Each structure stands twice: as structure tokens, then as C-alpha cells.
Amino acid sequence: xxxxxxxxxxxxxxxxxxxxxxxxxxxxxxxxxxxxxxxxxxxxxxxxxxxxxxxxxxxxxxxxxxxxxxxxxxxxxxxxxxxxxxxxxxxxxxxxxxxxxxxxxxxxxxxxxxxxxxxxxxxxxxxxxxxxxxxxxxxxxxxxxxxxxxxxxxxxxxxxxxxxxxxxxxxxxxxxxxxxxxxxxxxxxxxxxxxxxxxxxxxxxxxxxxxxxxxxxxxxxxxxxxxxxxxxxxxxxxxxxxxxxxxxxxxxxxxxxxxxxxxxxxxxxxxxxxxxxxxxxxxxxxxxxxxxxxxxxxxxxxxxxxxxxxxxxxxxxxxxxxxxxxxxxxxxxxxxxxxxxxxxxxxxxxxxxxxxxxxxxxxxxxxxxxxxxxxxxxxxxxxxxxxxxxxxxxxxxxxxxxxxx
Amino acid sequence: xxxxxxxxxxxxxxxxxxxxxxxxxxxxxxxxxxxxxxxxxxxxxxxxxxxxxxxxxxxxxxxxx
Numbered sequence: 511x512x513x514x515x516x517x518x519x520x521x522x523x524x525x526x527x528x529x530x531x532x533x534x535x536x537x538x539x540x541x542x543x544x545x546x547x548x549x550x551x552x553x554x555x556x557x558x559x560x561x562x563x564x565x566x567x568x569x570x571x572x573x574x575x576x577x578x579x580x581x582x583x584x585x586x587x588x589x590x591x592x593x594x595x596x597x598x599x600x601x602x603x604x605x606x607x608x609x610x611x612x613x614x615x616x617x618x619x620x621x622x623x624x625x626x627x628x629x630x631x632x633x634x635x636x637x638x639x640x641x642x643x644x645x646x647x648x649x650x651x652x653x654x655x656x657x658x659x660x661x662x663x664x665x666x667x668x669x670x671x672x673x674x675x676x677x678x679x680x681x682x683x684x685x686x687x688x689x690x691x692x693x694x695x696x697x698x699x700x701x702x703x704x705x706x707x708x709x710x711x712x713x714x715x716x717x718x719x720x721x722x723x724x725x726x727x728x729x730x731x732x733x734x735x736x737x738x739x740x741x742x743x744x745x746x747x748x749x750x751x752x753x754x755x756x757x758x759x760x761x762x763x764x765x766x767x768x769x770x771x772x773x774x775x776x777x778x779x780x781x782x783x784x785x786x787x788x789x790x791x792x793x794x795x796x797x798x799x800x801x802x803x804x805x806x807x808x809x810x811x812x813x814x815x816x817x818x819x820x821x822x823x824x825x826x827x828x829x830x831x832x833x834x835x836x837x838x839x840x841x842x843x844x845x846x847x848x849x850x851x852x853x854x855x856x857x858x859x860x861x862x863x864x865x866x867x868x869x870x871x872x873x874x875x876x877x878x879x880x881x882x883x884x885x886x887x888x889x890x891x892x893x894x895x896x897x898x899x900x901x902x903x904x905x906x907x908x909x910x911x912x913x914x915x
Numbered sequence: 916x917x918x919x920x921x922x923x924x925x926x927x928x929x930x931x932x933x934x935x936x937x938x939x940x941x942x943x944x945x946x947x948x949x950x951x952x953x954x955x956x957x958x959x960x961x962x963x964x965x966x967x968x969x970x971x972x973x974x975x976x977x978x979x980x
Contacts, residue, residue, distance in 0.1 A: 530924055538931055549942065549951055551961070659922055787941060813960045814945030815938055825938075842922040 527748070531836030538829045550817045556770050557819055561826020562833070563763050564775070568654040569834035570749035571756025573597075575648045575875040579639075579901050586726035588719035589733030593753035595716040596734060600761040601884035602708045605768065609885060610701035620772050622696075622885025625872035627892055628689015630681065634870025635878065635893040637863045639900025642875075643908060645670070645860025649777040649874030652864075653824060657831030659842030662849055666861040667781075673865020674778060675785035678801040684870050693888035704886045711891075749838040764881065771819045774885060776877030777827075778868035780820040783810050856911035860904075871897070 539562060546554045567573065578590020608615065609622045625631065642648045645666040647655055652670055655663040695704045720730045736752045738745035745751060751759075767775040786796050790811065796802040802811055815821040835841040868874050871893055873882070879897070882890025908914070942948050950957040 528920075531927070534927060534931065538935075541935065545939075545942075549947060659927075809946070809958065809960055812946045814942040814947045816942050817945075817947050817960045819960075 526839050528836045528839050528841050531841040532833060535829050535833035535836055539826070539833070542825055542829070546816050546822065549814065553770050554817060554819070554822050557767065557822050558826040560763050560766050560770065561823035562830035563826075564650075564760065564823070565654055565657055565827035565830025565832075566834040567751070567756050567759035567763065568650055568827070569658055569831045570746075570838070571751040571753055571759070573753065573756035573760065574651045575879075576642045576646065576651055576901075579898060580643060580905055582719060582722065583902060583905050586723050587731065588723040589731055589753065591719045592716050593734055593757055595712050595719070596754065597757040597760055597880065598883050599709055599712045600757060601764060601880065602705060602712070602886070604761055604765045605774070605884040606696060606705045606708070606886055607701055608765070608768065610696045610704070617769070620768060622694070622768075622887060623774050623776065623873070623877060623881040623890070624692035624694055624885060624887045625878070625882065625889040626685070626689050626692055627889050628685070629687040630684035630689060630870045631872065631889055631892055632896050633684065634677075634867045634872070635896035636900035637867030638871055638874060639867075639897030639902075640904040640907070641673075641860040641863030641865075641867060641900075642897075643860070643901050643904025644856040644911060644913070645864055646857065646913075648864070648876075649781075649868065650827070650876050652861075653777060653827050654831035655844065657828035658835035658840070658844065659832070660844040661842075662844075662853065662857050665854060665857040666864075669858045669861025670778075670865040670868075671781045671785040671788075671861075673862035673867075674782035674869055675789065675865075676862075677866040677869025678782045678786065678807070679799045680866075681869050682800045695886040695888060708883070708886060747837055749834060760880075761884075764884065767823070773819075774877075774881035775823065776820050776873055776881060777824060778865075778874045778877055779810075780815075780818065780824050781865060782869055783807070783818065783821065784815075786811055787815075850912055852910075852912040856908070856913055859911075867900075 539558070543555050543558055546558060573593070574590070575594060578594055581587040581589070582591050605622065608617065609620070612618075612620050638648075642651070645652065645663075647663060647666065649670075652663055652666050656667050695707070698704075699707065723730050734752070734754050738752060739750055740748070764775045767773075786802060786807075790796050796811060797808070802808055810818050815825075832841065835843075864874070868877075872878050872889065873893075875897070878893040879890055882893060884890075946957050946959045947961075950959055
């Protein structure tokens with residue numbers, strides 16, 4: 511009996527954990543935590559662990575933004591987008607009171623994600639939405655799939671970094687174009703009205719997405735209420751989390767990020783920083799670009815990645831996704847297919863567009879949309895609308911690169 | 916172990932080790948390392964945490980912050 515025939519006679523017991531990947535990821539986490547605790551206060555270790563939790567949640571729940579948007583446009587399936595609306599609703603309920611009553615709660619030095627509204631935001635978020643459909647993932651999607659060993663997404667990540675650095679060079683010029691200062695709805699309307707307004711808006715959007723699905727298919731798939739396929743403990747460890755679990759975990763861990771670091775979860779600032787550090791290592795004087803003379807970026811550039819909040823959380827996210835993929839026995843499984851030239855070109859174009867767009871638009875689906883909307887910043891809502899418009903163009907462009915529509 | 920391994924173990928270790936080396940090299944050239952080594956008057960990310968809380972998304976701080 512040959513191997514294939516032998517394999518076919520073995521009952522399918524589901525994937526088993528890949529011990530090598532699990533141990534390697536665990537060693538990586540212990541090493542990082544040890545290094546950070548030697549050189550920095552303990553909060554950075556907590557942030558590494560929060561990042562790890564985010565990586566596990568993203569991977570096990572397969573909580574991606576890109577496919578959710580595409581499924582609504584191409585197949586009129588709204589499950590992914592409705593899960594994102596649940597995520598935004600939970601986050602709004604958690605964040606808005608905390609940010610609004612921070613002083614009364616004794617929380618000093620915390621701030622929501624606030625950014626200006628203008629041409630830069632509109633163009634940047636549109637470019638990001640376009641790029642995410644070609645690159646194959648957004649900021650979090652790129653990072654957690656790289657952590658899980660996806661080779662194509664490594665190309666996207668490298669070009670994402672390149673695009674981010676380019677974006678930092680041009681951002682001041684974009685900011686000189688028409689725009690207004692950040693609009694904080696909590697300051698403008700108060701906690702109660704802001705929360706009510708956001709929940710109504712999120713509910714209307716979710717109902718609208720569901721209506722589109724019902725019109726096409728005659729019913730709405732019960733994706734959110736899906737029960738786990740295995741027992742709760744097995745599912746928690748090995749994956750295939752219901753989307754609701756993913757939404758809950760992401761919202762709670764973002765709140766933890768706010769409480770520990772002082773500001774909500776972000777991802778893409780670190781990509782620009784990593785790129786700038788690489789250029790600096792090759793002798794490029796980054797101070798010639800005014801972005802790198804601003805307080806936060808210039809100090810981040812001078813300081814260690816081990817104390818940079820966004821970088822530390824990204825390291826945790828990468829290792830968390832690797833750990834989760836190992837536990838699920840699926841590390842690098844997405845790279846089985848051979849990469850075609852057009853697919854690689856799409857990854858390059860998508861990564862560059864996302865990187866440049868993330869800097870102009872002040873973040874990605876996480877930093878700008880998730881954390882921005884949770885912080886009741888107007889820019890988060892505008893980012894969502896413009897990125898979705900860009901995504902529509904990106905979906906149209908996918909067949910040119912041999913990608914499924 | 917899954918029935919078919921989709922990666923090279925050596926490559927995984929090599930990539931992670933290379934990243935660790937890069938992070939360490941960056942750290943040894945950083946303000947925090949200088950301060951931890953006893954250099955006085957070095958400004959690090961920690962001295963900025965409160966005043967820079969608006970900036971991690973890459974947006975400039977508002978004038979009143």
C-alpha cells in the first residue's frame with residue numbers, strides 16, 4: 511500500500527499541533543519578554559502579551575477585514591462585515607465611557623485615536639482600501655498571515671514597509687492641503703449621545719448589509735451565532751473560533767492596550783518606523799523629512815524597537831499568530847500554491863498602496879477604523895467610507911492580476 | 916505533526932534569528948540602552964509617553980496637546 515492509500519484509510523482526526531512551531535514561537539516569546547523586561551519597564555511586557563493574544567484571536571477566528579468586504583461586494587455575503595460591526599459596537603461600549611470619564615475614573619494620560627479630517631485622510635484611506643484587495647490583507651491581516659508563514663504576504667509586508675516610509679516623506683505636504691483638526695465626538699456631544707449615535711449608525715449599517723444578503727440569497731447566513739465545531743477548550747486552543755469570539759477578544763484586548771499603553775491599538779506606524787530605521791542604517795539622514803523631526807516619530811527613530819509600543823505589539827502579534835498556526839497544525843499551509851508572477855505583482859502594488867495610504871490616512875483597519883471609531887473620532891468613520899470605496903476599485907482590479915474576484 | 920510539513924525548519928529558525936539580531940543591534944544603538952548604561956540626560960520614549968499620546972497613529976499633535 512502506498513503512502514497516499516495508507517493515509518486515506520486513516521480516519522480524519524483533524525490537524526494536530528505542530529510541536530516544532532509551537533515550541534519555536536514559545537521560545538521567541540520568552541526571549542522577547544526577557545529582553546524587554548531587562549531593558550524596559552514591565553508595561554511593555556504586558557503589551558507584548560496583549561499583542562500575542564491579538565495574534566491568536568486574529569488567526570483562530572480568521573478575523574480578516576479584506577475578505578469580509580469583498581464577500582459583500584462579489585457574493586453579497588455579509589457575515590464578515592456584520593462581525594466587524596459587532597466588533598465596533600462592543601468597542602464603542604467599552605471605549606467611549608472610559609475615554610469620556612477618564613478623569614473621574616482616575617485614568618490619567620490616556621487618549622483615544624484622533625486624527626485630522628482632510629484631503630490626506632480621504633486619499634490615504636482610498637489608497638489603503640484599494641491596496642488591501644490586491645495585497646490580500648489589511649494591516650492586521652498582513653501581519654497575522656506572515657506570522658502564520660504565508661510567503662506571499664511576506665512580499666506584501668516588505669512593500670507595505672516601503673510604501674509606509676514613502677508616505678512619511680510626503681505626509682507633511684498632504685497635511686498642508688485643506689482639512690480640519692481632529693473631531694472628537696465625545697467632546698462635541700457628550701458620552702451618552704455619542705454612544706447612542708454610534709450604536710444606531712453601526713446597527714443601521716449591519717441591517718443594511720444583512721438586507722443586501724437577504725435580497726440576493728433569500729436568507730441571511732447565521733455566521734455570527736455559529737457554534738464551535740469542537741469542545742470549547744479544544745476550539746480555544748486549536749482554532750476555528752466563531753466570529754463572535756474573535757470580535758469579543760479583539761475589543762477587550764484593544765481596551766487592555768488603551769489602559770496599559772495610554773492609547774488604543776495601532777499597527778502601521780511601526781512599518782514606517784522599521785523602514786526608516788533600515789534607511790538610517792544605510793546612512794540616510796531621515797531628519798531631512800519633516801515627519802521624522804516631529805516629537806513622537808523622531809524619538810521613536812532614536813529609541814529601541816523594544817520600547818516602541820506599536821513595534822512590541824506587532825512582535826507579539828506575529829509570534830501569537832505563529833503559535834496559533836502551530837497549535838492548529840497549519841503553519842505555512844497557505845503557501846502550498848506556487849506563486850504566479852501576476853500574483854506577486856499584485857502583492858507588491860497592494861503593499862505599496864497600503865503602506866503609502868496608511869501614513870496619509872493615519873493608520874489601517876485597526877489604527878484608523880477600529881481604534882478611531884471606538885474612540886468616537888470622526889476620522890475613523892470617514893476612513894471606513896473612503897477605504898470601502900477604494901476597496902471597490904481594488905476588487906475590480908483583482909482579475910487583472912489573476913486573483914479571484 | 917501535520918501529515919505534510921509545508922516549511923523548512925532551518926529557514927524558520929534562520930529568519931527568526933536574523934530578526935532577533937536586527938532587534939538587538941537596533942537596541943544597542945538606542946536612547947534607552949544608553950540611559951540604561953548610565954548615560955545622563957538621555958530622552959527616551961518613556962519621558963514622552965504622556966505628552967505624545969496623540970501621535971502613534973502618525974497624526975501631528977494638536978497645538979493644545
